[in-house]
Every structure is written in structure tokens, then in C-alpha cells.
Amino acid sequence: MNSVIHVNDDQFEEVVLKAELPVLVDFWAPWCGPCRMVAPLLDKIASEYSGKIIVAKVNTDENSQWAVNYRVQGIPTMLFISKGQVVKTQVGALSESGLKNLVNDFLAGKN
Amino acid sequence: MEDNQIKNNSNESQKASANYDVVIIGGGPAGSTAAIYAARSGLKTLVVDKGLTSGALGITSKIVNYPGIVEEISGAQLVEKMREQAKLFGAEYISDKVIGVDLQSETKSIFGNGGVYNSRFVIISTGSMGRGVRIQGEDRLLGHGVSYCATCDAAFYRNKDVVVAGNTDEAIEEALFLTKYANQVYFLSQTERLAAPQELVETLKNHPKVILYAGTKLKEIIGENRVEAVLAVQSDQHEVLLSVSGAFVYLQGGRPVTDFIQGQLEVSQSGCLIVDSSFQTSIPGVYAIGDVLCTHVKQVVVSAAEGAIAAMAIEKEINGRSRMMVDWSEKKQ
Numbered sequence: 001m002n003s004v005i006h007v008n009d010d011q012f013e014e015v016v017l018k019a020e021l022p023v024l025v026d027f028w029a030p031w032c033g034p035c036r037m038v039a040p041l042l043d044k045i046a047s048e049y050s051g052k053i054i055v056a057k058v059n060t061d062e063n064s065q066w067a068v069n070y071r072v073q074g075i076p077t078m079l080f081i082s083k084g085q086v087v088k089t090q091v092g093a094l095s096e097s098g099l100k101n102l103v104n105d106f107l108a109g110k111n
Numbered sequence: 112m113e114d115n116q117i118k119n120n121s122n123e124s125q126k127a128s129a130n131y132d133v134v135i136i137g138g139g140p141a142g143s144t145a146a147i148y149a150a151r152s153g154l155k156t157l158v159v160d161k162g163l164t165s166g167a168l169g170i171t172s173k174i175v176n177y178p179g180i181v182e183e184i185s186g187a188q189l190v191e192k193m194r195e196q197a198k199l200f201g202a203e204y205i206s207d208k209v210i211g212v213d214l215q216s217e218t219k220s221i222f223g224n225g226g227v228y229n230s231r232f233v234i235i236s237t238g239s240m241g242r243g244v245r246i247q248g249e250d251r252l253l254g255h256g257v258s259y260c261a262t263c264d265a266a267f268y269r270n271k272d273v274v275v276a277g278n279t280d281e282a283i284e285e286a287l288f289l290t291k292y293a294n295q296v297y298f299l300s301q302t303e304r305l306a307a308p309q310e311l312v313e314t315l316k317n318h319p320k321v322i323l324y325a326g327t328k329l330k331e332i333i334g335e336n337r338v339e340a341v342l343a344v345q346s347d348q349h350e351v352l353l354s355v356s357g358a359f360v361y362l363q364g365g366r367p368v369t370d371f372i373q374g375q376l377e378v379s380q381s382g383c384l385i386v387d388s389s390f391q392t393s394i395p396g397v398y399a400i401g402d403v404l405c406t407h408v409k410q411v412v413v414s415a416a417e418g419a420i421a422a423m424a425i426e427k428e429i430n431g432r433s434r435m436m437v438d439w440s441e442k443k444q
Contacts (some may be wrong), residue, residue, distance in 0.1 A: 029263070029266075030222075031262065032262070032272065033210060033226065033262070034224065037210065037227070061266075074254040074257075074267070077262050087360070092253065095374065096229045096376075
């Protein structure tokens, strides 16, 4: 059972961009309410889709480099990355079913 | 230093995450009356509200038909009185914007921009001033300069110019929060007068980083990949182009505020929340009252009555009695 991986700026390229599996990466910060709402859903995705997707989180408070690169200006921002390329961006919190739909479409290559 | 201030704020919010018997979303006449009845019957009660003037009553200048109130009173003053009464009975109020809920679990979670609130029972009394139509460019640039949460996103606008669109105390509070980071905050109010307590309006007007455009409507948010400017129209029809990196939108409309429910409750074909005679929704323990119900008669006294009914039903449920308790004060003396 996989869990969410916390990545910093230095690890981002290796863990997210060079990953074999598709990656869902969440840019968040501790003071952000909508981020707290998404957090347990991301934990669920990581365990339920174990082996199919990597769920990574970047704390923009401590690691801003990749947030700046991707022009993240609002959190939470979730990027769906496949082989180093962003194929879908979700800004703001959403429901469990909404997030699962996005993940299913992403894994099915529908984005 | 500034970042610490945010974190302290977040710590305060964490304190509010205690368990409540009932969390009421929206503190207008429906929600505040429910709070009066719930707190009076000993339930641990929390009201989460965006701001005093964020609802329909907050912008009503004169109430003349609320029974027992003979003197001229504004909507905001009447709500304030109800809130004071609820607080006297022990209800807590917290200023936060609810952005999501988990109503399915036995312990319900209410997610706000500032914190998470847990309770056994939930009353939804969010009113009907939700937005329908979006500003041109708003959806496309969401997360790329368009935001609805200054607490979340202000830090991305350090030393940049931003615009805030709205006219409620919620919008003003958000604008004042942004001044901690932004270089310049343009505040666009569609109405000439701001619907907020005078003291708050003065703080906004006198803030060195704020430029107030009263009677100015946000028309378009412009930018290719990120917000670069906004176009606004003044009351004399003159257009203003403001160069900004961020647009924080707190506008209102005439729709029931139900977006945060995210489809968890049953609605009718016309999109109205379905409730039973005690205002319980399709999920046991979750109630909806006041203007958020679209079949409802939009009168303060009706909203207040619905608040009383819902709170008494919850009290009955918690104390396991088959009949609602009638609170005859004189019997206690």
C-alpha cells in the first residue's frame, strides 16, 4: 500500500518528472483550508491506486522553485504529470468523486 | 514575520477544530435563530459565517415588519442582535468561508478556508446570494491570478498589484489581508456604498496600499496565461484598465449558495434542496433552512422560524425524546 510522497525542490525532477508511473502532484501550504480538505482524499488515492499512480506533495511554503516554474499562483493546485509532461491541471479543492474522475480519466489517457 | 502571522492565524483555526453538537453554516436570521435555540438547549453550537454583511439581510437598509421590533432597524443591526442573543446562550461564531463538507460520515466535517470543524449535526443556512454568471476570463485564469481565497494565495502576490472585487465585509477583510503582501490593492465595489460596518470601511479607505473604486463594476479579467490586467466600468460608463497580477473575486448573485455541498444532498429537478417537515435533508442529521431553500418565502420571520424548528428537531434527536421540548422559561423560575 503506497502513501503520499512529500518531495522538495531538489527531489522533484527525480521523483516526479522522471517517474515511470503517472504522477499526481499537489502544491499546498499548511495554512490553506482547501488544501486540508484535499489532503485525506490524496491519501486515499495513493492507497487505492497503489502501483498505478504516484501521489506527490510539494509544500510551497518551503519549496517554491517548481511552483514558480509551473506558475502556480493559487493552492491547492494539482498537476497530472505523465512522463515529465503536465497533461491536466486542477486548481482548488474538489469532492472525492470529482478527484477520482480526474484520476480515472488521467490513467485512461483521456485528459 | 509576515509568514509567521499567517501561521499564527492557522494555529488559531486549529483550535476551532473541536467537536460540536451542531455546526451551522451561515449566520443570517435562519442560522442565528437556530443557534439561539440550539445553544439555549445546551448544545455545543458553532456558527461559521463569511461576514455580517455577506447575506441578503446584511444589505437590507431597513426592516419594518419583524414582529416586536418597532424602531427603525437595518438588516445588519437585526442580525447583530440575533447573534448577540445566540452568544449569550453560549453559541460560538467564527468568521470563515466554507468551501467543502463531508456529510456522509457519522461525524460531519465542515472545511473552511481557515479550519476544519467537526460535528454530529449540520444546519445549512447559507442564503441565496450565490453567483451564477462568471466574469469573462475568470474561469480560464483561475489559479493563474484569479483566486477566491486571500488567506491561501496572498503570499504569491508579494510586492505585486492586485484587484479585489466585492462590497461586503468579507471582501474588505480579504483586501486588508492582501495588504500585508501586495504592493497595491485596488478595491472595486459595484455599489457606491460598501455594505459593511463603517469602521471597517474607514480602515479600508484609509489604508495606504488601498485604492477604492466605488461604483465600479469588474467587467473582464485579461491575460493570456496569467492575469495581466482587469477591465472595469465606472458608474459614468468610463472604462478603467488596471494592470494587476491577481484578481480576488467576492461578488454575489441571486442563487442558493450550495456549491460547497458538491452533490452530497438530494435536490429536486429544479435544483432545490429537498427537506422534510423539520427541515432535514436527504442525509439524517443534516438540515437546511432559510433562503437557501428555493421554495421558501424570503422573509426574516420565516427564516427565523425555520431555524427554531430545525434546532428543536436536533435537540430532540440528541436527547432521544419523542416530542420536541417546549422551553417555558417561567416554569424554571
